[in-house]
Amino acid sequence: MIGVISYLVFFATTASILAIAVLGLNLQWGNTGLFNGGVVAFFGAGAYGTLILGGTPQAGHLGGYGLFYPLALLGGMAIAGLVAWIVGLLTLRLRHDYLAIATFGVAVAFENLMRNAEWLAGGAKGVRGFERPLRDALGDGFTYNIFFFLVVLVILIATYLFLERLVASPFGRLLRAIREDEEAAQSLGKNPARVRLMAFITGSVILGLAGGLYGTFYAFVSPQDVLPTLTFQIWAMLIVGGAGNNRGAIFGAFLIWGAWTASGWALSRFAPIEAQLYTGSVQFILIGSVIVGMLMWRPHGLLPERLVVSQRGKTPSA
């Protein structure tokens, strides 16, 4: 029984971290209509940044600053924001698919930089030697996992509340206005380029936060953590959950990650023994089918965006 709880805590931690990332993407795509195809670059920047700033010294590459953990995490977020600022300045004039391709290229470049620049982050070996915060006090086992899960959960809720406030605010309306018709927004005297950049950076900082927590959880990050698969997974979570709806984003993260892990578990347990070797491939087919089915029958996701008419004097609910 304790095993089941221990596993569920572990699962929920990973899912919550991914949910934070999906929330970040939702701000960019769901609310502002920015097609970020390079999710892993910002996620990775946060993870690498946190581990390099907060880790113990490692021979042969940057790191070992041993910063107080919250500072390291903030540093990771800042690095993700900085990357987003540079990328945003260069690419945000692009629209839709062009933006997607440009950001996808950034993500691939990021992965290759991490894989090759050994002086920076250890190359393909990755960054290790990170001491998880408060490990000495709480040990390494179940207690620690519960504690870490609670921290992640609090951060997830805080991020959710922050974004709910943000999208309900006048700024949130502006984001949707730009998403729907940029020229109309411009005709009202707004500066779409600046707002797009702000939304892009904010979303990327949230992605960096998720990455920082992810790196902390595993106490390790390597180029294998920033492969394009992760971008695809986070997008799948957002599309299935419902773009434009923060609750949908969280729901999608838990659902897709749950399906991803549960299908592997169920196949290993129930598939006939001679098919065991093929369960990995079967799992890919299952997950792909779910996403195709969603796109065909529920293109707006399980919890679609609720369109609101904002009225003066009433708190809009988004």
Next chain:
Amino acid sequence: MSMTKKLGAGFGLALSVTMMSGAAYAQDCTTKIGAVLPTSVDWGRPIAETAQFAVDQVNAAGGAAGCQIEMVLRDTQVDPKVGVDAAKALVDLEGVNVLLGAVSSGVSMPILTSVTVPGGVMQMSCCSSSTAFTTLAEEGKTNGLWFRTFATTGVQSAVGAKVAQDKGYKTIAVLYKNDDWGQDMARQIAADFAAVGVEVTTSVAINDGQPSYRAEVTEALSTQPEALYLALYPAEGTAAVREWISLGGTQNMIMANALKSDEFRDNVGLQYLGNALGTDTASPRADSADAFRAAYVERFESEPNGPGLANSYDATMIALLAMEAAGKDASGAEIAAAVARVTDPDGTAVSADTAGFTSAKEILAGGGTVMFQGATGNVRFDGNGDVSAPAVVWSFSESGIEEVEFLSLDDVDAFIASLQ
């Protein structure tokens, strides 16, 4: 999948396990071990098959520690998140004390730091090669729970340098796979070549999955080396070597063990590989290695020539021998501590098959120690869970792969010492 089908499949599995145990001894208990391997990747599946093959042999010998062994296999998809989750599920939900895997160092490492070390589970990898594990163990952070049967890149690279020295090459270019293994190989081989006085003209990274490696190959070619060193896997190795030869590059080649594959030989063409010599860690000059080959051929109807197969077999066997030595209901740490009893250089030699396992059981029951003579040699772990091994120099031939020279463990150690 409907509920009835699930139940049916579950029942079928239970039935087949029961039938297997019935065939050996009348045991009614089953101990689970976990395996996290990239079965959705083409070269990962045979590694998992070989592990299951070892489990079957042990079950035919009556299982380990008094129970039949069931290997619960999970796919990593070469994705660290998925691999870590699978490992955690195996430890928490299936209650395994022994975990085999993973293959990629980038997956094995987070499993080690966030699942097996905190959970006190022994982790035995067939194929992770990163030097980061050695450093982690030296820092005392693996708690002695980590082992790998993949000889560190040091052996390969030293023997590669020896081949270059014996052949009298003066200049050599290096093409390496751009992952942790390849980067380690490139760095070490450069140091070892320098130690024997061979100049490395250039060292070029080869990324996976490119349609062409013309740019990389041209870069290496422009330095006009006398020979070429290849730390590549068959897929990109085939593509790169074809372009190398078609552009007029030398056929003097030295290959790391990852290219020891019939597929590579057939796709490049044997006529171009006459001067190509490979290195590998070797089987001991003992009957047990032949026994493994024979048993493997009988079971899979092909030679065990793929990357990591012998390592996977040995990892599984040693883990199960250690379970036997540690006794029933042993914890992961106790099993890890028992590894020394089954890889003791002064112990009784046992072969890598059912008969070997049966005799090991008797010796261990009598309080003795055994020396497992496996498919990769007389496996002997150092304090960091790393193995050294005898080495072999090989070449391609009509019938497959032929041995050119054998270096015993002492030869290898002496040569490595001479490089320092």
